[in-house]
Amino acid sequence: MGPALQNLLNFDLPGLTAWFTELGEKPFRARQVFRWIHQQGESDFAQMTDLAKSLREKLTQLAEVRGPPVKADKLSADGTRKWLFEVGVGNGIETVFIPEGVPSSGEADDADEDSPRYRGTLCVSSQVGCALECTFCSTGRQGFNRNLTVAEIIGQLWHASRELKRAGYGERPVTNVVLMGMGEPLANFDNVVTALDIMLDDHAYGLSRRRVTVSTSGLVPAMDRLGESCPVALAVSLHAPNDALRDEIVPINRKYPLKELLAACRRYLAVAPRDFITFEYVMLAGVNDKPEHARQLAELARAVPCKFNLIPFNPFADSGYTTSSADSQRQFRDVLQRAGYVVTTRKTRGDDIDAACGQLAGQVADKTGRVMKRINRETA
Ligand code: SAH
Ligand code: SF4
Numbered sequence: 001m002g003p004a005l006q007n008l009l010n011f012d013l014p015g016l017t018a019w020f021t022e023l024g025e026k027p028f029r030a031r032q033v034f035r036w037i038h039q040q041g042e043s044d045f046a047q048m049t050d051l052a053k054s055l056r057e058k059l060t061q062l063a064e065v066r067g068p069p070v071k072a073d074k075l076s077a078d079g080t081r082k083w084l085f086e087v088g089v090g091n092g093i094e095t096v097f098i099p100e101g102v103p104s105s106g107e108a109d110d111a112d113e114d115s116p117r118y119r120g121t122l123c124v125s126s127q128v129g130c131a132l133e134c135t136f137c138s139t140g141r142q143g144f145n146r147n148l149t150v151a152e153i154i155g156q157l158w159h160a161s162r163e164l165k166r167a168g169y170g171e172r173p174v175t176n177v178v179l180m181g182m183g184e185p186l187a188n189f190d191n192v193v194t195a196l197d198i199m200l201d202d203h204a205y206g207l208s209r210r211r212v213t214v215s216t217s218g219l220v221p222a223m224d225r226l227g228e229s230c231p232v233a234l235a236v237s238l239h240a241p242n243d244a245l246r247d248e249i250v251p252i253n254r255k256y257p258l259k260e261l262l263a264a265c266r267r268y269l270a271v272a273p274r275d276f277i278t279f280e281y282v283m284l285a286g287v288n289d290k291p292e293h294a295r296q297l298a299e300l301a302r303a304v305p306c307k308f309n310l311i312p313f314n315p316f317a318d319s320g321y322t323t324s325s326a327d328s329q330r331q332f333r334d335v336l337q338r339a340g341y342v343v344t345t346r347k348t349r350g351d352d353i354d355a356a357c358g359q360l361a362g363q364v365a366d367k368t369g370r371v372m373k374r375i376n377r378e379t380a
Pocket of ligand 1 (some may be wrong): 136236
């Protein structure tokens with residue numbers, strides 16, 4: 001067997017250029033190949049017709065362009081599409097595409113970024129499972145196996161773009177990326193940042209920083225590092241208005257409590273491409289959805305320019321939680337709005353294919369032993 005092939009999906013443009021230089025190839029050749037891979041979705045070097053035949057042959061011998069294999073591909077009645085990718089034995093990750101509006105000439109209306117005629121959002125996973133154990137999250141319940149590689153993260157966008165172009169979504173089917181799939185993106189920092197670089201690169205997907213959102217449960221030091229190395233839009237999973245409750249449902253809060261988290265949000269805003277942080281707040285009936293919680297939240301968030309995104313809890317088997325009633329959600333929203341905040345409620349999309357927030361389960365060969373522990377506790 002020869003040496004393993006270099007998967008070029010692992011490289012951002014500087015990385016690919018360095019690799020080409022090692023091969024004795026010119027930087028502009030790397031750029032050409034990078035464009036073939038990400039803009040044309042080409043994985044066959046033989047088809048890269050503007051490269052010398054000798055280079056095409058060399059690449060075929062040394063390299064490959066390989067996204068994770070697709071295990072399942074489901075289409076919801078509302079147009080939402082979900083892919084399950086295989087990432088090793090017993091491990092699968094999920095990616096969700098959420099179209100809104102109709103692609104006209106296939107181009108997003110960039111003249112007005114906030115109300116495009118068409119928006120295609122891809123929700124991307126960053127880890128196999130998640131080690132952070134938020135109590136209401138199906139991914140967290142599944143345990144953790146490993147970080148995804150750059151090729152596995154960008155491979156989700158690469159594959160989706162190729163398939164969606166074929167499905168008639170135009171030349172730019174994905175206009176927005178949210179790192180809100182499985183995993184905590186900032187716990188896989190280096191690979192996520194390299195993947196972000198590729199998303200933003202004009203020679204690849206050319207997404208604007210405002211249209212790429214990292215969602216974090218609040219890893220404070222990594223939030224600072226993200227601001228330094230690759231500031232994109234930031235969403236923070238708040239979910240509770242005080243430390244006592246947040247300690248319980250978002251356990252990372254015990255390490256980085258609210259005061260530190262909010263200070264990190266303020267620091268991030270100094271470099272962020274948007275002038276607000278999005279605070280995500282999952283609505284759990286009887287747990288965090290009372291008017292008193294909304295009042296506390298309004299007070300807490302005063303120091304951070306922000307918008308609230310309320311997420312109706314999406315149930316899964318044995319979660320132990322239920323979704324807040326429509327009335328509670330409305331009251332909660334009204335308290336925040338009266339306090340002067342912009343509040344949106346996330347529409348549930350793709351729930352007929354289990355593609356809604358927090359329902360992404362994929363397949364996780366857990367290495368933490370947590371699932372067993374939990375079952376033992378319940379049966380004890
Ligand atoms: N780990 C990151 C990003 C992935 S989760 C984070 O926690 O921010 C994306 C969003 O979905 C987060 O706000 C998360 O708290 C929320 N979420 C998790 N489980 C959910 C569920 N069952 N229903 C609704 N939202 C959920
Ligand atoms: Fe991990 Fe986010 Fe789920 Fe928490 S909500 S367990 S951080 S994926």
